[in-house]
Amino acid sequence: MSLNTVKNSFHSNHAHDFVGNSAHKERKVLAVFWLTLITMVAEIIVGTWSGSMGLLADGWHMGTHAAAFALAIFTYSYARKHRNDDSFSFGTGKVNYLGGFASAIALAMVALYMAVESIERLINPQSIHYLSAITVAIVGLVVNIISVLILHEGHEHDHESHHHDHNLKAAYYHVLADALTSILAIFALLAGRYLNWLWMDAVIGIVGSIIIARWAYVLLGDTGRVLLDRNVTGVNPTEIKRQLECDNGLVVNDLHIWTIAEHHNAVILSVSAGKGSSVAKIKENVRALIPNLSHITIEVEARVPAVLGDT
Known part of the structure; x- marks a missing residue:
């Protein structure tokens, strides 16, 4: 009995495709990271001063996303640094999926936090300095829209070319989650100020947490399948x-x-x-x-x- 083994070298032909195509994506994520970090600081400061738990929660929510963006940047950097490292038998492509998986967990934690905080606010409504909170929430929404536009092109190209970069997808989902929570927060603050619907802030928070949890679930499934070597x-x-x-x-x-x-x-x-x-x-x-x-x-x-x- 004999043994013939035929191999195509992944390293020689294709190993660096992810690294080579990711430089512009890394720059996009880096720009969004700084925008998110600056807005996070502003929301936390104003949220604390105005007594708006919704704005404060959104600030910490953006802080979680800033951490996720930092993880995405690290993922791209790590893959680039080890692109010629032969100790990775099949290259560093799965680092991308690992970053997406970690970001999905962060999204799930954000969804859980939002749900718990919203239920607490539904039970114990709190007074809010609406004008300050609404102003900063609008600024946060503008930043989120800019961030969406920055990442949208890369995400669309990634989807159309079928080169599914789950690291970029995770960052895109985080930005969409931020934009969604900003819109819902503004709506709830306006309803609370002009209609005296204090409960609206909590209800909107619960709805937002469900949507974000759904995004996290999909991303966990997509990345976990590859990390566990499923077919x-x-x-x-x-x-x-x-x-x-x-x-x-x-x-x-x-x-x-x-x-x-x-x-x-x-x-x-x-x-x-x-x-x-x-x-x-x-x-x-x-x-x-x-x-x-x-x-x-x-x-x-x-x-x-x-x-x-x-x-």
């Missing part, structure tokens, strides 16, 4: 195995398909084959069945005394 979305290993065995007369002993970076998948395949089988043909068929393959390892065991490829 590539849209690829059915059972069907791949059936087609390989049907079209090539093989017996598939083992098959693993997983994602190693954005738009890059890998496969390890072990088959038993007859003398007439061709490793090149098997490799070609695998590429036709599994999209975006950047790394292929094929192990072929001969089913007959004649060794595959020998004369």
